[in-house]
Amino acid sequence: MSEVQQTKSVSVEEGETLVKVNDLKTYYGEGGLIDSNPVKAVDGVSLDIKRGETLGLVGESGCGKSTLGRTLIQLENATSGEVLFDGTDVTELSGAELKNWRRNSQMVFQDPESSLNDRMTVGEIIREPLDVHDWKTPRERREHVRELLDVVGLRPEHYYRYPHQFSGGQRQRIGIARALALEPEFIVLDEPVSALDVSVQAQILNLLEDLQDEFGLTYLFIAHDLSVVRHICDRVAVMYLGHIMELGDAEELFENPKNPYTISLLSAIPEPDPTSDRERITLRGTPPSPRDPPKGCPFSTRCPMKIRPEEFEDVDVDLWVAIEVFREVVRERSRAERSATDQLKEMLGMETRFSDIGEIRQELFGGLNVPRNIEKHIEETAGYIENNDDQQAREYLRDVFGSICDTDEPDDFVVSDTGRFSHCHRHLDEYEEPDEFTPYTMR
Numbered sequence: 001m002s003e004v005q006q007t008k009s010v011s012v013e014e015g016e017t018l019v020k021v022n023d024l025k026t027y028y029g030e031g032g033l034i035d036s037n038p039v040k041a042v043d044g045v046s047l048d049i050k051r052g053e054t055l056g057l058v059g060e061s062g063c064g065k066s067t068l069g070r071t072l073i074q075l076e077n078a079t080s081g082e083v084l085f086d087g088t089d090v091t092e093l094s095g096a097e098l099k100n101w102r103r104n105s106q107m108v109f110q111d112p113e114s115s116l117n118d119r120m121t122v123g124e125i126i127r128e129p130l131d132v133h134d135w136k137t138p139r140e141r142r143e144h145v146r147e148l149l150d151v152v153g154l155r156p157e158h159y160y161r162y163p164h165q166f167s168g169g170q171r172q173r174i175g176i177a178r179a180l181a182l183e184p185e186f187i188v189l190d191e192p193v194s195a196l197d198v199s200v201q202a203q204i205l206n207l208l209e210d211l212q213d214e215f216g217l218t219y220l221f222i223a224h225d226l227s228v229v230r231h232i233c234d235r236v237a238v239m240y241l242g243h244i245m246e247l248g249d250a251e252e253l254f255e256n257p258k259n260p261y262t263i264s265l266l267s268a269i270p271e272p273d274p275t276s277d278r279e280r281i282t283l284r285g286t287p288p289s290p291r292d293p294p295k296g297c298p299f300s301t302r303c304p305m306k307i308r309p310e311e312f313e314d315v316d317v318d319l320w321v322a323i324e325v326f327r328e329v330v331r332e333r334s335r336a337e338r339s340a341t342d343q344l345k346e347m348l349g350m351e352t353r354f355s356d357i358g359e360i361r362q363e364l365f366g367g368l369n370v371p372r373n374i375e376k377h378i379e380e381t382a383g384y385i386e387n388n389d390d391q392q393a394r395e396y397l398r399d400v401f402g403s404i405c406d407t408d409e410p411d412d413f414v415v416s417d418t419g420r421f422s423h424c425h426r427h428l429d430e431y432e433e434p435d436e437f438t439p440y441t442m443r
């Protein structure tokens with residue numbers, strides 16, 4: 001991992017850029033009464049999309065993929081940052097300018113069952129964007145819709161039928177025809193085949209590829225099925241908790257992932273070869289709340305390659321995992337909302353569901369040999385918790401057991417001569433790759 005070049009703004013070397021995204025943030029619920037922390041759905045994304053390519057966007061559900069796709073085509077408002085289409089920052093557009101630009105970018109939705117209005121005929125559904133934009137004459141619109149039906153493999157007589165008369169695959173063809181109606185350059189495909197049977201998925205993927213060749217379309221293909229992404233995408237961006245962790249050529253990234261999150265994600269793909277010795281990494285728990293993301297690297301609460309502080313480099317793996325789990329328990333506890341009853345009980349010194357730290361310690365560290373230089377920190381933390389100072393406990397643990405992964409957001413590092421980048425401190429020379437992954441599950 002050491003032969004890398006550090007960069008803050010990564011540019012694509014080859015191919016003309018159609019979409020350039022700079023430090024894009026999309027936050028929700030800022031300034032709410034109950035919890036003033038905003039949900040950081042997209043939190044500082046920078047990437048380029050080349051004209052005519054398919055860029056895959058993958059990651060666990062809730063990582064911000066759909067919000068990023070929707071923000072790119074202005075179905076969501078960006079909180080800050082830029083989305084440059086052919087050099088124009090579309091986050092700054094409004095009114096007629098925005099409406100006019102919208103012709104250029106469309107979206108195909110995941111669920112063909114619910115994304116079409118069942119009270120409109122197929123012809124009306126596909127024609128609707130043409131009517132909204134007052135495209136040519138009504139007669140030309142009808143003719144264009146009939147052409148589009150043909151282009152997506154439907155028949156002219158389908159014009160007057162209703163969506164419920166069609167199968168899932170046919171309904172997705174209707175959605176694609178509608179997206180094509182205004183002859184856009186850029187289409188966000190949000191899980192376009194994940195609600196379909198496998199045999200139908202292949203037909204729709206082939207259709208999307210044919211349409212791309214015919215009309216020179218550029219796609220952002222959002223998916224959680226990694227084998228589909230490998231099949232259809234030129235490049236892939238891997239997203240976690242609002243951040244792009246790795247982005248680069250699809251085949252290269254699948255063959256030789258560089259970022260710990262990509263490595264973990266790909267290791268979960270079922271291996272067809274039973275004799276393969278590929279290590280399967282099971283990530284513990286779920287991603288943290290996007291209302292309260294980790295301070296340093298977004299993946300730091302689950303990363304199996306996380307950098308340890310020098311002082312604890314030789315600590316036994318089982319004990320280190322127990323410490324990390326303990327940190328997560330304390331972290332979640334400091335986030336949890338106390339009910340009015342719990343608060344009252346705490347004031348009266350009564351037992352609450354938040355006062356079981358002794359039990360947690362016993363469960364995590366009971367069967368382990370815990371040296372004194374670690375035990376004293378666990379005790380100190382337990383003291384803060386018993387005094388209901390969960391925030392202090394959390395910070396104390398971070399100060400003692402945290403590393404650069406907990407305190408500093410990593411830069412993007414170029415990790416191959418094709419311009420692939422990875423968002424991880426492990427690419428710095430001083431943090432050599434560990435010999436093995438920390439198995440991030442309790443044994």
Ligand code: SF4
Nearest residue numbers: 297300303405424425
């Ligand atoms: S910066 Fe640290 S926690 Fe983040 S992916 Fe790299 S090793 Fe893991």
